[in-house]
Amino acid sequence: MQQAKDLKTYREELGEAIDNTFLHNTMDKFARAYPQGRENAFTGLDPQALIAEVVESKDSAIGRMEELYQEFKKNAEAAGVQVHLARTAAEATDIITRIAREEGCSRVVKSKSMTAEEVRLSRHLAGEGMDITEADLGEWIIQLRHEGPSHMVLPAIHLSRDQVAELFSEVTGALQSNDIEKLVKVARRELRVKFAEGDMGVSGANFCLADSGTIGFVTNEGNARLLTTLPRVHVALMGLDKVVPNLHEALKVLRVLPRNATGQAITSYVTWIHGPVECKAARNDRKIFHIVFLDNGRTTLAKDPLFSQILRCVRCGACANVCPVFRMVGGHHFGHIYVGAIGLIFTYFFHGRDNAKNLVKNCINCQACKSVCAAGIDLPRLRRWSRAFRTRRATNWTPGC
Ligand code: SF4
Structure with missing residues (x-):
């Protein structure tokens, strides 16, 4: 665990971010475009009614989390999947490392997954001597820069095309133009080799359907389809909060x-995987498929009358998109691993009081996050309680570490 920053260092970093004109311009451009894009996408629909369906569906699933997990496990195992439950982040990384060792895997290709970020999976596997490649374009860029994501959906939003061109020139040893289409082609060329050579693919999941043992994920680049198809081993890592009773309930989330x-x-891609599929690179022509669920405090949170609602979060990133503070300083200074309004609260529960102590002070209580949350989470209220916990005015909670 990295050391929590002291307030002086954190303030200095905020000052630097505020002085970063490029960061401002990029964040402003995105923040101005987002509301119209969202409104257009909901044309003809009632967003509040759809969000209310998500709230009801997720609350019901959270209330039955352990029961739904058991149902999912039974059905997934019947389909030939090996299902694991990690109580902590360290257990999750240990389980995945053990799978890799037992299967003789050393080249790992990974799709974007906030749960993998939560447990710092890439860093752990690299520390175990494995060659790990982030297959999402934005994630690959920040991996090459040795940074974390600055947004849950757009991990490299803080970077310019010139910075990416410079980075790709270094990586390829050839001068690259800053034309976005050309840069995407460079990434595709470099990453395709990794897909072909990888012996283990690691994905997340947006949904786990208890009644069939199926997992589902949504992506825009198709990288997760490649890495769950080509390598002979697939490991999917997700939080227990991703289990829903069935496809009908998952589609309520997918609409929003x-x-x-x-x-x-x-x-662009919505993918459903049920059991290990045929794979010519695997022993017996059948893929080895493991699913690892992460608890890391979720079963305790699920029983909390106020904070259980954070488990509804569908990781849409909207609470960052509309946040005026996020817009000024970017995600690297407005979160620890998880960023945006929900990041302030997740940090407290998943990464500990010390890492959250400076972040929870940043909120200006404008309530913009509450108005757009896909899961109807009362983020300002929870942030106030997190701050009260931090200052020990109220606490009966043992945060994560
Ligand atoms: S807007 Fe709501 S659902 Fe989306 S990331 Fe933030 S807290 Fe999660």
């Missing part, structure tokens, strides 16, 4: 998630 996240009616 892309519209709220990126102003899209639907993402």
Whole structure:
């Protein structure tokens, strides 16, 4: 665990971010475009009614989290998947490392997953001597820069095309133009080799359907489809909060998630995986498929009358998109691993009081996050309580570490 920053260092970093004109311009441009894109995507629909359906559905699933997990496990195992439950972040990384070792995997390709960020999976696997490649374009860029994501959906939003061209020139040893299409082609060329050579693919999941043991994920680049198809081993890592009873309930979230996240009616790819599929690279022509669920405090949170609502979060990133403080300083200074309004609260529960102590002071209580949350979470109220916990005016909670 990295050391929590002291207030003086944090303030200095905020000052630098505020003075960063490029960061301001980029964040402003995005923040101005987002509301219109969201509105267009909900045209003809009643967003509040759709969000109310998500609230009801997720609250019901959170209330039955352990029961739904058992149902999912039974059905997934019947389909040939090996299902694991990690109580802590360290247990999750240990389980995945053990799978890699047992299967003789050393080249890992990974799609974007906030749960993997939560447990710092890439860093852990790299520390174990594995060659790990982030397959999402934005994630690959920040991996090459040795940074974390600055947004849950747009991890490299803080970077200019010139910075990316310079980075890709270094990586490829050839001068690259700043033309975005050309840069995407460079990434595609470099990453395709990794997909082909990878022996283990690591994905997240947006949904886990208890009644069938199926997982589902939404992406825009198709990288997750490649890495769950080509390598002989697939490991999917997700929080226990991703289990829903069935497809019908998952579709309630799917109607809101892309519209709220990126102003899209639907993402380019929606993928459902049920059991290990045929794979010519695998022993017996059948893929080895493991699913690792992360608890990390979720079963305790699920029983909390006030804070259980944070488990409704569908990771759309909208609470960052509309936040005036996020817009001024960017995600690297407005979160620890998770960023935006929900990041202030997740940091407290998943990464500990010390890492949250400076962040929870940043909120100016404008309530913008509450008005756009895809899961109807009362973020300003929870942020106030997190701050009260931090100052020990109220606490009966043991935060994560
Ligand atoms: S808290 Fe709400 S707005 Fe923020 S990422 Fe989660 S679902 Fe989206």
